[in-house]
Amino acid sequence: MNYPLITLYVPGTRPELIDKALRASADAIIIDLEDTVPVNLKNQVRDNIHEILSNANQKFLVRINNEPNHLEEDLEKMVSKNVYAILLPKAENPNQIHQIDAIMTEAERNHNLPVNSVKIIPMIETALGVIRCFELAIASQRVETITFGSAEDGDLQGDLKCAWSLDGTELLYARSKVLLDSRAARLPYVLDGAFSDIKNDRALLADCELSKRLGYDGRTLVHPQQVPIARKAYSPSDDELDYYRKLIGAFEAAENSGSASISLGGKLVDYAMYKKAKSFIDPYD
8 A cells, every 4th residue: 555645434333335435436435433433333333343444455544532431442443454543532641652552563473473563643622632743654664644633613623722723723823733743753754634514625736735835745535426526636747747857857957067046937946946956856766
């Protein structure tokens, strides 16, 4: 699996939707055992999903429960050859990441899997999680990325007791800090959170464009129709690709002639801009 930049939730109570979700061409499907599962059905749904994963022929992501009466059993049942990563809701405590790492290591050994084969994705959904994001990001080699809880009326908004708007002002500091901490931790990619207004494609596109401008690489989604919209928003435009390819060619030509500073379209280009262009283009060439 390449990095799951565009991901799509499926409620654990509705496994029949997995095939439909797969047809939406997301990078990965997140099977949810948390918020979409009634409390009295947690154990049953966990067992059902465990059986489905045991017979699957591809990898999934799984959002588990972060409560003491469910956490350990969720981990033991969900760590398997067909799970790429575990999403940990309301991550706040680096020591908990260490404990989860140890449980997962034991589960991998029990299933004859390589250690660290299943990743951890902490979900930043509380004020304390925002404050401790960098510590969470470096708490284990299993931490592959972070997701930010940007959903309207979601856990983070509730914890901050702030409003929510499409221009993003209320969550801008938290959204930016999580991105900054994740980049400082050298995580390979960073994911924004769900967008709950599934009938408002224009608003989703605007929010994705804001997210991309801030530096996010992709996000979690809650409906198949959101996938192509998010994919387009987070993908580079033809103009961006053309510009950076032109910049690389011009700079390398100048470098071969003994210069490391040129002007392109009226803009100064030196090694810093050249490195940015290379990092931008490399995934697409």
